[in-house]
Amino acid sequence: MVIYNKWLETVKPTIAVNWEIANKNGIIDGDFYLADLLSYENKTIKEKLFVLLKKNRYELDRRIDKFGMFNTRTASFIDNQKAHQEFWNKYERPPKESYWDYIVERRDLLVPQDIRERKGSFFTPQIWVELSQKYLTEVLGEDYKQDVDVMKDRIKNGANLLEKHVFQFDFLNDDFSKLPQALQKIINDPQKRKKLIIYINPPYAEATTARTVTRTGRNKSGVTKNYKLNEYFNAKIGNASNEIFALFMAHVYDKIPNSKFALFSKLKFIQGSNFKKFKEYFLAKFMKGFVIPANTFDNVKGHFPIGFTIWNLSVKNNIKNINCNVFDKNENKIGKKRFYGNLPKSINKWIKKFDDKILDAIAYMGNPSPDFQHNSQLYISMRKGIEHFNFWNFNTDNIFNGCVYFAVRNCIKATWINDRDQFLTPKKKWEKDINFQNDCLAFTLFHGQNRISSENAKNHWIPFTESEVNSQEKFESNFMVKFIQGKLKANGNGDLLGKKILRTESLCIFSRKK
DNA sequence: GATAGGACTAGTGACACTTC
């Protein structure tokens, strides 16, 4: 990639090509680079490339014309090939022959990152392609597999399948009337459509990106607004229309009803609250699926699951839950996981009920999005943060609600598998479980995300007396010690913060020396 | 001791909504 980037700077500008038009026709600068790289004495020696280097010019996409003659398009150099010569004098080429096929297979790596994200040129790792086809075989039978094998054989034996069967179609903007007639006939025939399998790995992209966060770039403008499909589907699927893979799903559901649908995607469409309306629209029967780590895909660093799921669109079921096998990066099956779609209200809706902005706060707790992905953003402090989620007021009346929220969200380690799992409104049992409440308080007091410090304001959260920790100075507040000891009674010591005191019994969270 | 690379963690703000 380093050499390719240097080639982009020095050689590409000297090739007489209108790159904008070339890109529209599916030819990228990477094709010219491959032609250069896989050549000997300025002559491409690898066959079946989109572009070939022929000494002092490139030949593109050779075809047989209507007279049976070779019809080729060429591109030359604007500097008499000077920059090209100087560049390749520095590097030895071609690489070892054993690498040739791999290099050509990974042409996708030469597609710019932003184009990949929007147009779906992400390479699906071979192990997941093969595993997904195994699942399709199990669900749809051996006939499906035979068809795939036949296609593979024909391609391997040089059949000209690409010319006849590959066509360009802008799924997010083009009308289905632009599809080849033969395919339209199948899609429009209810009986044939039932046998149709839509098998895709669509692009995953939303407008937002962490590049904005880190000031290394900007949001992906236009992802939400620039696609015709967004306008059409926003009313049907709500916020989900911001996500490109959801547009692909909705489009298939809308235009190719009753078919079989198999896709790689994020699991948000099952779990995410933004997909509530989407699930009212997308009614289908789940057949089989698996999840894999996202970072096994190229250029993906995030720790979240990508799912391969197979759906029967002719059965109109609400997506309540789906049970998937879980595979690690080495394709080892490591268990099963159920993803729930029909979820009750979130834990954030619940904790909000106890948020009293009028009473004096003894701390603030951020309530980021209620899933494991955002747990690292959850913290308690004496100051309101600048993050734009709600900062919940801890006070003397709601201290256990806050501690339960904090402890429940932090007690299970976030992993790539539970990344988008949601925290929900708790059931009632906890209210009578004093041990559980005490455990949550102790957990909250000593957790690393408890960033309460005397530096910021009066610290009401010190669970020890001055003598217990040999402090030379008197603490500004002994609220927590008294709270734990149960000395803060409604008719007792009510001087702290001047509020109603609820505790009547000692909390057994520590064994104290008597 | 220097360097490379991996594991791990903190945290930031625009956008497109929805709710108050």
Added chain:
DNA sequence: GAAGTGTCACTAGTCCTATC
């Protein structure tokens, strides 16, 4: 209209370990 919510095919920095 203001405030709140959900989102990020996240990034950048630190620390630790392996290797030379």
